[in-house]
Amino acid sequence: MTDASVTLSDAAAKRIAAIVGTEPGKNALRVSVEGGGCSGFSYKFDLTGDATDDDVVVEKNDAKVLIDSMSLVYMAGSEIDFVDNLLGQSFQIKNPNAVASCGCGTSFSI
Template sequence: MGADAKTAMKVDMTEAAARRIARIVSNEAGKTALRVSVEGGGCSGFSYKFDLVDTRNDDDVAIEKDGATVLIDDLSLVYMG
């Protein structure tokens, strides 16, 4: 199964979210995408991180819609479905 099929089953981005993400990213010089990641949080569970970035990693799955790009690494994607 390719990354696009895997993403379609796990994560969806609404049109409103895509517009908002695109607007936020466009206001940050040199940034091209929103990176979402999940980290272990110990006793309090998982921690979700949101960063504006300008590069893609080899293990990123890209979700693109209406001019917005969201990047999620393979490991974090497992916890977002």
């Protein structure tokens, strides 16, 4: 299933394509939402080669992101970005549904 409610920035698409290109058997980045973290929910990032039946596929250029349907509920309208600055490199989720987040950028509450 393809869904446009989650988007990828150009920087994220470029970085995802570069990462999966070096990992044999992996062709996508899986993003999921889990309970826990310092603000209630946290994002989890994994490389994967297989989509499941309930995955939503977000594609841009040569990059593919898989999001399970339960995580999509919390991520609707979000943009996945890749930031490279003095503090380091990381994927960041710009989530309009989050009412609070922590300093690490991977934990949020709704």
